[in-house]
Structures are given as structure tokens and as C-alpha cells.
Amino acid sequence: MDLVTISTALSSLKSAYDLSKVISESADSLEQAEIKLKLAELMGALADTKSQISDIKLELITKNEKIQELENQIRIQNQVKFEQPYYWKITNDNRDGPYCQKCYDDIKKLIRLQDEKHGSWRCLVCSSYFRDKNYKEESFDDSDSPYNSYV
Ligand SMILES: [Zn+2]
Incomplete structure (x- = not known):
């Protein structure tokens, strides 16, 4: 995971928010077909966000495991003496x-x-x-x- 992944997820989330705002504010003036199109875009943006956040979650789990492994190594290193x-x-x-x-x-x-x-x-x-x-x-x-x- 890098900052680009997080930025992409935030960007997808902003797109979803902007689309929902457009739908909400202009529901009366939009044609049924346009509303359906905007809703489809909104669902796509939300799906992208969900997938990106899922990647971030997996990466965090992997990093936590690595941190735990390194902490264990440091703990053992402090207890081990070469004779x-x-x-x-x-x-x-x-x-x-x-x-x-x-x-x-x-x-x-x-x-x-x-x-x-x-x-x-x-x-x-x-x-x-x-x-x-x-x-x-x-x-x-x-x-x-x-x-x-x-x-
Ligand atoms: Zn050996």
C-alpha cells in the first residue's frame, strides 16, 4: 500500500459523494434516464472505493503482521547471547x-x-x-x- 492507493480511494469516494449530491439536488429536473445513468455512475464509484479500501485493509493486516514479527525478533535479539x-x-x-x-x-x-x-x-x-x-x-x-x- 502506498499513498497513491489511499489517494485513489479518496478520489473515488469524492466522485461518489459528488454524484449523489447532483442526484439529490437536481432530482426534480433530471429525466428518469439521466437519474438512472447517474445512479449507475454512483454505484460504480462506490464499488471502486470498496475495492480500494479492501486492498488497503489487506495491506494494513500484512504490515501489522510484519511489525509483530519484527517486534518478536527484537525481543528475542535482546535475550540472545552468543557464547x-x-x-x-x-x-x-x-x-x-x-x-x-x-x-x-x-x-x-x-x-x-x-x-x-x-x-x-x-x-x-x-x-x-x-x-x-x-x-x-x-x-x-x-x-x-x-x-x-x-x-
Ligand atoms: Zn542449525
Whole structure:
């Protein structure tokens, strides 16, 4: 929606108002056929206005949804803290997580990591693996593992 859409709707509404005024003020002097013609024009102008206002309504709904989505992102952004190699959500001294660094940086979604034990974590969405400070090389043989994050 832009200002042109609103201006067009207002213009249609003004046309409808002007037509109804003409019909109202000169009903006695207008022929039946002219009145019918003016009424048809009036109905057309009202239909245009209705359609344009409907477009504006849809656009406002879409914009409200987008605003809500952005507000949610800002709220989450203020709660999320990066601690290598993953994210934590911190609210009122509560720590929740850890969450996937790749998914949050890429699509702004907090995806909980699965504990693979021994300090390694896995994301079920993007399949990334993370090793935190508790990871020990001798925990298991990982010579062929797909781990992509190290501390
Ligand atoms: Zn991920």
C-alpha cells in the first residue's frame, strides 16, 4: 500500500459523494434516464472505493503482521547471547539453550541443539555440529566427523 492507493480511494469516494449530491439536488429536473445513468455512475464509484479500501485493509493486516514479527525478533535479539560456539537465551537470570549459531545467524530462528554428550552438540535443522569447552579430543575417535566448530 502506498499513498497513491489511499489517494485513489479518496478520489473515488469524492466522485461518489459528488454524484449523489447532483442526484439529490437536481432530482426534480433530471429525466428518469439521466437519474438512472447517474445512479449507475454512483454505484460504480462506490464499488471502486470498496475495492480500494479492501486492498488497503489487506495491506494494513500484512504490515501489522510484519511489525509483530519484527517486534518478536527484537525481543528475542535482546535475550540472545552468543557464547562460542553457540547461543543462549537469557531471561531474568534463566539460561535456556544452547541454540544453533548457524540457524540464528542465517534465518533468525532459535533452534535448540541436541546434546551429543562429551561437549558436542548437533542441530537437527541444519545438521551443524558444535564442540564446546567441555569437548575432549580423547572422548571418541572423530577423525572423519563433520564437526565444523571448535573451541
Ligand atoms: Zn542449525
